[in-house]
Amino acid sequence: xxxxxxxxxxxxxxxxxxxxxxxxxxxxxxxxxxxxxxxxxxxxxxxxxxxxxxxxxxxxxxxxxxxxxxxxxxxxxxxxxxxxxxxxxxxxxxxxxxxxxxxxxxxxxxxxxxxxxxxxxxxxxxxxxxxxxxxxxxxxxxxxxxxxxxxxxxxxxxxxxxxxxxxxxxxxxxxxxxxxxxxxxxxxxxxxxxxxxxxxxxxxxxxxxxxxxxxxxxxxxxxxxxxxxxxxxxxxxxxxxxxxxxxxxxxxxxxxxxxxxxxxxxxxxxxxxxxxxxxxxxxxxxxxxxxxxxxxxxxxxxxxxxxxxxxxxxxxxxxxxxxxxxxxxxxxxxxxxxxxxxxxxxxxxxxxxxxxxxxxxxxxxxxxxxxxxxxxxxxxxxxxxxxxxxxxxxxxxxxxxxxxxxxxxxxxxxxxxxxxxxxxxxxxxxxxxxxxxxxxxxxxxxxxxxxxxxxxxxxxxxxxxxxxxxxxxxxxxxxxxxxxxxxxxxxxxxxxxxxxxxxxxxxxxxxxxxxxxxxxxxxxxxxxxxxxxxxxxxxxxxxxxxxxxxxxxxxxxxxxxxxxxxxxxxxxx
Amino acid sequence: xxxxxxxxxxxxxxxxxxxxxxxxxxxxxxxxxxxxxxxxxxxxxxxxxxxxxxxxxxxxxxxxxxxxxxxxxxxxxxxxxxxxxxxxxxxxxxxxxxxxxxxxxxxxxxxxxxxxxxxxxxxxxxxxxxxxxxxxxxxxxxxxxxxxxxxxxxxxxxxxxxxxxxxxxxxxxxxxxxxxxxxxxxxxxxxxxxxxxxxxxxxxxxxxxxxxxxxxxxxxxxxxxxxxxxxxxxxxxxxxxxxxxxxxxxxxxxxxxxxxxxxxxxxxxxxxxxxxxxxxxxxxxxxxxxxxxxxxxxxxxxxxxxxxxxxxxxxxxxxxxxxxxxxxxxxxxxxxxxxxxxxxxxxxxxxxxxxxxxxxxxxxxxxxxxxxxxxxxxxxxxxxxxxxxxxxxxxxxxxxxxxxxxxxxxxx
Numbered sequence: 005x006x007x008x009x010x011x012x013x014x015x016x017x018x019x020x021x022x023x024x025x026x027x028x029x030x031x032x033x034x035x036x037x038x039x040x041x042x043x044x045x046x047x048x049x050x051x052x053x054x055x056x057x058x059x060x061x062x063x064x065x066x067x068x069x070x071x072x073x074x075x076x077x078x079x080x081x082x083x084x085x086x087x088x089x090x091x092x093x094x095x096x097x098x099x100x101x102x103x104x105x106x107x108x109x110x111x112x113x114x115x116x117x118x119x120x121x122x123x124x125x126x127x128x129x130x131x132x133x134x135x136x137x138x139x140x141x142x143x144x145x146x147x148x149x150x151x152x153x154x155x156x157x158x159x160x161x162x163x164x165x166x167x168x169x170x171x172x173x174x175x176x177x178x179x180x181x182x183x184x185x186x187x188x189x190x191x192x193x194x195x196x197x198x199x200x201x202x203x204x205x206x207x208x209x210x211x212x213x214x215x216x217x218x219x220x221x222x223x224x225x226x227x228x229x230x231x232x233x234x235x236x237x238x239x240x241x242x243x244x245x246x247x248x249x250x251x252x253x254x255x256x257x258x259x260x261x262x263x264x265x266x267x268x269x270x271x272x273x274x275x276x277x278x279x280x281x282x283x284x285x286x287x288x289x290x291x292x293x294x295x296x297x298x299x300x301x302x303x304x305x306x307x308x309x310x311x312x313x314x315x316x317x318x319x320x321x322x323x324x325x326x327x328x329x330x331x332x333x334x335x336x337x338x339x340x341x342x343x344x345x346x347x348x349x350x351x352x353x354x355x356x357x358x359x360x361x362x363x364x365x366x367x368x369x370x371x372x373x374x375x376x377x378x379x380x381x382x383x384x385x386x387x388x389x390x391x392x393x394x395x396x397x398x399x400x401x402x403x404x405x406x407x408x409x410x411x412x413x414x415x416x417x418x419x420x421x422x423x424x425x426x427x428x429x430x431x432x433x434x435x436x437x438x439x440x441x442x443x444x445x446x447x448x449x450x451x452x453x454x455x456x457x458x459x460x461x462x463x464x465x466x467x468x469x470x471x472x473x474x475x476x477x478x479x480x481x482x483x484x485x486x487x488x489x490x491x492x493x494x495x496x497x498x499x500x501x502x503x504x505x506x507x508x509x510x511x512x513x514x515x516x517x518x519x520x521x522x523x524x525x526x527x528x529x530x531x532x533x534x535x536x537x538x539x540x541x542x543x544x545x546x547x548x549x550x551x552x553x554x555x556x557x558x559x560x561x562x563x564x565x566x567x568x569x570x571x572x573x574x575x576x577x
Numbered sequence: 578x579x580x581x582x583x584x585x586x587x588x589x590x591x592x593x594x595x596x597x598x599x600x601x602x603x604x605x606x607x608x609x610x611x612x613x614x615x616x617x618x619x620x621x622x623x624x625x626x627x628x629x630x631x632x633x634x635x636x637x638x639x640x641x642x643x644x645x646x647x648x649x650x651x652x653x654x655x656x657x658x659x660x661x662x663x664x665x666x667x668x669x670x671x672x673x674x675x676x677x678x679x680x681x682x683x684x685x686x687x688x689x690x691x692x693x694x695x696x697x698x699x700x701x702x703x704x705x706x707x708x709x710x711x712x713x714x715x716x717x718x719x720x721x722x723x724x725x726x727x728x729x730x731x732x733x734x735x736x737x738x739x740x741x742x743x744x745x746x747x748x749x750x751x752x753x754x755x756x757x758x759x760x761x762x763x764x765x766x767x768x769x770x771x772x773x774x775x776x777x778x779x780x781x782x783x784x785x786x787x788x789x790x791x792x793x794x795x796x797x798x799x800x801x802x803x804x805x806x807x808x809x810x811x812x813x814x815x816x817x818x819x820x821x822x823x824x825x826x827x828x829x830x831x832x833x834x835x836x837x838x839x840x841x842x843x844x845x846x847x848x849x850x851x852x853x854x855x856x857x858x859x860x861x862x863x864x865x866x867x868x869x870x871x872x873x874x875x876x877x878x879x880x881x882x883x884x885x886x887x888x889x890x891x892x893x894x895x896x897x898x899x900x901x902x903x904x905x906x907x908x909x910x911x912x913x914x915x916x917x918x919x920x921x922x923x924x925x926x927x928x929x930x931x932x933x934x935x936x937x938x939x940x941x942x943x944x945x946x947x948x949x950x951x952x953x954x955x956x957x958x959x960x961x962x963x964x965x966x967x968x969x970x971x972x973x974x975x976x977x978x979x980x981x982x983x984x985x986x987x988x989x
Contacts, residue, residue, distance in 0.1 A: 261585030
């Protein structure tokens with residue numbers, strides 16, 4: 005670090021201004037010396053300035069500073085990583101994994117910009133070089149080795165040309181955006197370069213979480229975002245004052261919709277391939293994301309008997325979907341279907357329920373009546389699981405929760421205090437409007453009567469919870485499946501001998517986007533109900549779960565399906 | 578619900594709006610207010626392509642809620658409306674006008690007047706031209722309020738009599754109100770439309786100051802100008818005016834003729850028939866019969882004694898004179914299939930006799946002539962009447978018996 009004595013007060017007590025210059029903390033004397041290398045932490049302004057950059061304009065107007073779009077995204081990612089850390093994710097996520105992914109991305113994408121100075125590329129490289137020593141985890145391959153490959157590539161522009169290009173840009177783009185390259189960002193066809201977007205920040209987060217095999221599924225992550233635990237909507241509020249947003253920046257940073265699961269997931273895959281990442285760390289059967297583990301979670305949440313877990317494990321074994329090679333992500337490998345861990349787990353449960361209860365709107369109720377009869381005489385041990393009782397409890401809760409959710413969604417507030425305007429001309433109008441909105445909210449808020457609940461719920465992995473301590477019998481975890489099982493040749497099998505396939509043949513996902521086409525009217529109501537339950541928990545459309553169910557079934561009954569080419573509505577197991 | 582999981586600003590606000598609407602339909606004003614608070618941020622988004630903009634929604638919904646909510650006050654309402662006025666310049670005058678209506682409904686006449694005056698003085702470039710219609714309405718309603726003041730002052734003067742100096746200022750003010758009112762009312766009724774209230778008030782003013790010609794012209798225009806929508810009231814007003822001024826029967830009849838064409842069930846049809854019956858012209862008397870039959874086609878007239886007595890009188894006269902029975906035949910032709918059940922059922926005979934003797938008397942006469950002495954209605958009522966020893970029923974019975982052959986000629 006900088007160890008010279010201050011010219012004014014002779015102290016050695018240096019700090020860094022936002023502009024990257026050293027200043028003396030004792031007498032506030034600002035020097036012309038700037039830091040050559042950015043430190044490994046995220047800082048609000050990672051623009052590195054070399055010493056000779058005197059010609060660059062620091063401030064365009066008296067308030068703002070020049071900032072590039074990627075700096076904005078860097079801030080967003082930083083905030084999101086901090087939030088995840090607060091939720092319990094390990095700190096490596098922010099300081100190493102996400103950070104490195106980001107830098108790698110910057111390098112890979114920025115090189116192709118023709119007006120972009122390669123100056124930034126140089127910085128990224130130099131930064132990573134200095135931190136190669138830090139990375140010593142044996143499991144994770146050294147990403148940074150990859151980065152160093154490009155050290156020799158890319159030509160370094162001189163400082164003068166860099167300075168001139170910035171001035172040129174800032175003149176032409178100052179009207180259109182607060183950021184220097186806002187308009188450029190949106191104009192260029194970014195398909196090959198994988199342009200950064202707000203939804204993509206979540207893809208980054210998920211990718212990092214997956215790399216670390218953290219116990220957060222993608223649906224959990226997206227739910228935390230909607231609940232406000234992870235900054236996404238209006239995250240630009242946290243940009244420093246000097247980073248002014250206007251014009252086209254709004255198109256980039258302001259979101260007016262929640263990203264869908266598919267969108268974030270697919271982008272993540274694209275990103276992983278773009279960054280040429282190697283095979284991700286193995287998902288073994290001790291990982292949270294392994295179906296054996298995840299099924300347990302969802303079984304609990306769905307208030308289903310614990311005993312069903314044996315069955316999910318059996319199906320996992322039979323279909324080989326618990327294999328480490330099946331579950332682990334290998335980016336770029338186009339031939340394998342990528343695993344959505346949460347969807348897979350719930351689909352597994354659906355298949356198991358079909359195996360045991362058939363779910364043809366008839367048999368499951370029969371079984372339930374049978375179990376009810378047996379329960380009357382059952383004095384010892386736990387009660388037998390009755391589908392009917394479970395259905396009533398779940399339906400009731402689901403309807404209540406769905407209603408709450410629908411109302412919450414209607415009450416969602418999208419805007420925030422920080423005003424956004426396309427141009428300085430519109431500023432006063434925007435501010436006036438904001439004032440009026442606040443005033444109206446106050447006026448009608450007083451007439452609302454009820455107290456504003458407003459507090460966001462504490463983040464929880466579980467949306468529905470059931471306690472065995474409840475004496476009303478509404479918790480089914482401990483219930484026994486004995487009523488619907490029988491012993492054959494030492495193995496417990498289901499009393500139900502039949503099974504119906506959701507589809508005989510899978511569609512080509514690449515052509516029509518789905519493996520099967522789900523229409524509620526074509527399937528039994530019980531089946532639809534189950535899908536609806538898990539669809540609510542994961543916040544995805546039932547058809548996605550249905551697709552996954554079809555895929556599992558195809559694997560499970562593969563042999564039988566190969567033998568019998570004729571259309572089969574039912575299948576003997 | 579397939580897109581339930583795709584949530585964006587637009588859908589979220591649409592959902593919010595439907596919650597507001599549901600709450601309003603169920604009169605849950607607190608809940609409606611609650612959801613409205615979440616809807617208001619729609620103002621910050623550009624909806625220029627939508628049919629109804631959020632600002633209009635908020636204005637309309639907010640007004641409804643504030644009207645009905647138990648905790649809202651006039652003061653709050655006014656402050657809300659002032660905000661709404663600043664929201665959309667294209668709607669400014671409309672909001673002002675509706676605000677004035679609301680104040681009037683709450684009895685705040687002076688405030689309404691102030692609002693209308695303020696709105697009248699509003700100028701905003703080409704918007705003033707575009708919102709010309711609303712401006713005219715504002716001026717018209719202000720004129721109406723001026724009329725109202727005038728009317729009050731007139732009543733004061735009439736109470737005190739014509740003497741007294743202290744009345745001079747009242748009189749002067751009265752005249753000034755008249756001038757202001759007249760100017761605006763005259764303007765609005767020039768535009769084709771339904772302006773019943775304005776016309777009435779204007780005519781009232783003109784009559785008071787003795788300008789009968791202008792009044793007649795205004796009423797004629799209102800009734801006969803084809804550009805104006807067909808309006809029965811226009812003819813009623815004209816008729817009433819002509820009657821007040823003792824115009825000839827001929828002009829009265831011509832005024833009511835059109836009313837009969839438009840609204841055959843109008844209550845003035847009795848007056849009309851009465852005038853026509855007395856006419857010397859055959860055509861007019863025939864029209865009279867047509868008019869009264871037509872009125873009694875309507876359920877609302879079923880128990881109208883006056884109407885039945887008009888019909889009875891005319892029919893009796895025709896039967897006695899034995900002239901123009903074909904008139905009755907003609908009118909009865911299209912009615913003989915349904916009038917018996919409609920007017921002359923046994924049930925109605927009993928009911929009418931029990932509830933209204935005069936009604937049953939008149940109807941029995943008509944029934945006796947049209948359906949003969951053996952018809953249910955006549956038989957029952959006359960029998961009852963005779964049993965009760967009411968003199969006129971005995972006379973009635975004799976009359977119908979005597980003229981029974983007439984029935985045969987009518988029905989044949």
